[in-house]
Amino acid sequence: MPGQKENYFVYADPAKCLGCKSCELACGLEHAKADLFAAVLAGLPVQPRNRVVEAAGIRTPIQCRQCEEAPCALVCPSGAISREEGMIWLDKRLCFGCKSCVMVCPFGAIQVRDEGKAMKCDLCVDSPAEISASQCACIRACPTKAISLVDSEELRQKLMAARVGEIAQARAVDKPPAV
Amino acid sequence: MKIRINGIDCEAQPGEFILDVARRNNIYIPTLCHHDAFAGEARCRLCIVEVVERGRSRVVTSCVYPVAGEIEVATDTEKIRSLRKTLLMLLLARTPQNETIKKLAREYGVTEVARFESDPQEECILCNLCVRACEQLGAGAIYAVNRGVTKKVATLFEEPAEECIGCAACAAICPTGAIKVLEKEGKRIIWNREFEMVPCSNCGRPFATAEQLAFYRARLKVAPDRYGGDRLCENCRQKRAAELASLMSPARLR
Numbered sequence: 100m101p102g103q104k105e106n107y108f109v110y111a112d113p114a115k116c117l118g119c120k121s122c123e124l125a126c127g128l129e130h131a132k133a134d135l136f137a138a139v140l141a142g143l144p145v146q147p148r149n150r151v152v153e154a155a156g157i158r159t160p161i162q163c164r165q166c167e168e169a170p171c172a173l174v175c176p177s178g179a180i181s182r183e184e185g186m187i188w189l190d191k192r193l194c195f196g197c198k199s200c201v202m203v204c205p206f207g208a209i210q211v212r213d214e215g216k217a218m219k220c221d222l223c224v225d226s227p228a229e230i231s232a233s234q235c236a237c238i239r240a241c242p243t244k245a246i247s248l249v250d251s252e253e254l255r256q257k258l259m260a261a262r263v264g265e266i267a268q269a270r271a272v273d274k275p276p277a278v
Numbered sequence: 279m280k281i282r283i284n285g286i287d288c289e290a291q292p293g294e295f296i297l298d299v300a301r302r303n304n305i306y307i308p309t310l311c312h313h314d315a316f317a318g319e320a321r322c323r324l325c326i327v328e329v330v331e332r333g334r335s336r337v338v339t340s341c342v343y344p345v346a347g348e349i350e351v352a353t354d355t356e357k358i359r360s361l362r363k364t365l366l367m368l369l370l371a372r373t374p375q376n377e378t379i380k381k382l383a384r385e386y387g388v389t390e391v392a393r394f395e396s397d398p399q400e401e402c403i404l405c406n407l408c409v410r411a412c413e414q415l416g417a418g419a420i421y422a423v424n425r426g427v428t429k430k431v432a433t434l435f436e437e438p439a440e441e442c443i444g445c446a447a448c449a450a451i452c453p454t455g456a457i458k459v460l461e462k463e464g465k466r467i468i469w470n471r472e473f474e475m476v477p478c479s480n481c482g483r484p485f486a487t488a489e490q491l492a493f494y495r496a497r498l499k500v501a502p503d504r505y506g507g508d509r510l511c512e513n514c515r516q517k518r519a520a521e522l523a524s525l526m527s528p529a530r531l532r
Contacts, residue, residue, distance in 0.1 A: 154517035195315035197447035207515030
């Protein structure tokens with residue numbers, strides 16, 4: 100939608116990530132609505148929405164990137180996934196666990212487990228209006244402050260600046276300045 | 279408006295169904311055929327409750343009974359328990375070997391059914407959730423066929439259905455686990471049709487049927503080679519995302 104706020108998403112810096120999985124635990128407990136002892140004693144399911152992945156020497160938690168043109172929202176047959184102001188919203192009530200979103204997520208960030216409903220990073224908010232870094236359990240739990248809440252608009256500008264810098268540098272190396 | 283369920287005051291909108299109001303207030307009503315994503319159809323009838331309205335008490339199916347006035351609801355009275363017991367006895371007569379039904383029946387004191395002959399293979403209670411899930415998904419491969427005692431869920435003429443994409447959403451939503459999915463040696467068998475599974479291009483694990491991938495590609499309106507991700511299993515897509523994560527690292531962006 101034009102004029103709509105671009106999405107926020109949770110991102111972890113692989114350079115700072117230890118792979119300690121504190122974020123996974125924090126996420127699982129946040130969504131179980133319990134602390135660790137209560138969850139263990141009551142046998143509550145602790146199901147994180149993120150997962151620490153190791154690939155090619157990189158360790159980082161992977162969670163929903165809140166894509167602008169979200170494939171999950173496009174294929175969801177029941178309208179449970181939709182684009183809201185600042186995030187991709189999952190309405191659990193409407194989900195019937197068909198796994199269409201799981202099949203198309205480019206990041207493998209959606210799962211359907213025992214409950215039979217899709218699970219993805221919901222930025223730890225009950226409504227898109229509440230989005231803030233202090234809400235996110237994983238950000239609070241990360242011991243090395245590797246995880247942050249990223250504003251897509253800002254990120255894109257920074258990415259463009261970085262790319263311009265890299266191209267400029269490459270050109271400068273390729274062509275020695277004319278004498 | 280306010281309604282009282284088991285003596286607890288609950289806020290309800292006019293037209294809202296009793297079951298939805300109860301669930302929102304964490305009041306347990308047993309159901310088999312109900313799913314949040316679909317409107318109630320009152321098929322299993324386990325959600326019956328007693329409603330007292332204008333001094334008269336009656337038994338209604340809470341998943342399709344809209345709140346119209348200030349009513350008093352009781353979900354677990356002696357009368358309701360006895361009626362549910364009868365319902366479960368009939369369900370158990372239909373599906374004598376099904377674990378879900380057996381467990382629920384035991385809770386209501388039904389252990390065996392002597393009055394009816396039953397088919398030990400039968401596990402379906404005709405709740406229709408699979409049919410609705412398949413229809414909602416857009417495949418529409420299964421239907422309730424026949425009438426009366428021969429009614430059952432099947433594909434058209436019980437032939438392997440062309441419309442079926444082998445996604446197994448029907449099996450996932452089935453409350454009794456009646457729909458069988460067999461997965462072995464890179465094949466998935468469901469509704470009498472054998473699907474060839476597509477192996478993940480990275481790890482080789484069979485993760486989806488070719489029909490599923492084609493179905494979602496058509497939904498997304500993308501060229502087969504775009505994203506590339508549709509040949510990767512979920513785990514390998516996560517790995518690729520991790521590899522790409524350094525592109526956004528603060529060290530590069532500064």
